[in-house]
Amino acid sequence: MDEDLSIINSNTRNQKIKNFIVNNKNKIISAIIFLIIIIISVFSYDKYLISKKKEISDKFNSITIDYSNNTKEKTANSLIEIVKKKNPTYSPLSLYFIIDNNLISDQSKINSLFDILIKDTSLDTEIKNLIIYKKALYNADNSQESDLLNMLNPLINSKSVWKSHSLYLMAEYFYANNQKQKAKEFFNQIMTLENSNPDIRLQAEKRLNRDLSE
Known part of the structure; x- marks a missing residue:
């Protein structure tokens, strides 16, 4: 008797599951498609970010390798573009290269680039703190x-x-x-x-x- 009841309950449960799937077929298919789209989108975005990072990396390396005293203005303008891209790695490196090689003499222009890094670029806390310190160090001789x-x-x-x-x-x-x-x-x-x-x-x-x- 107990075994018969168990079989009946199992059959009833299976029928309910079957009915639920039949009645909600369109919703289930939509949910699966939506999930697949999200997975593809996340994967594509990660791939896009990796591609952009490599692109900026290659550009930075090419600019700094090709740098010479005859290309100061061109190098400065190209590195400013990278700073404005707000890349956590290559934007700071670009500004450091500009300062180390004295590519821009206008102090206010350098400070505006520092501010892009400090205020608008997503950086680890201590990296941002280092940039704040470097800005102060850069300005120390001429500041009140x-x-x-x-x-x-x-x-x-x-x-x-x-x-x-x-x-x-x-x-x-x-x-x-x-x-x-x-x-x-x-x-x-x-x-x-x-x-x-x-x-x-x-x-x-x-x-x-x-x-x-x-």
Whole structure:
């Protein structure tokens, strides 16, 4: 008797499944097609991103390999295009190449390229922090105290690995401008910072002992 009931229940369940499939055939087919489209779209987009990254990589390598003193303007314009593409790898590298080779002398133009990286490019946090620090370093010789502090405050007020570098830059800025008390305060912050860079800490200690010990 129990076995007969089990068979009946099984047959009933199978019939319900069959009826559900028949009654919802169009919906099931649509769902399967939709799922296939999503899978193909994701695969195609990943392939597109890989292709674009290779394209930018090849372009960057070609530009920098072909660079010479006779192609400065052309090289600068081509690298600016890559910066504007906001690629996490090759946009920063392009700006560094421009700066290292002094391809653009206009400071405001360089700062606008820095801002594209800092504000508009999707970067890992510490990579972005490094670029903020590099912007401040680039501007340090020609900046007012308030401007330099505004650039570096996001790092000084954080736990970034670039915090000690930023403190050291401000300390040296004040020391160079004969504001020794302010310089001493920033050097001392480095000494009390838990995760300060060992080389930066050593340089700060030397400066405090040698030049600011009074």
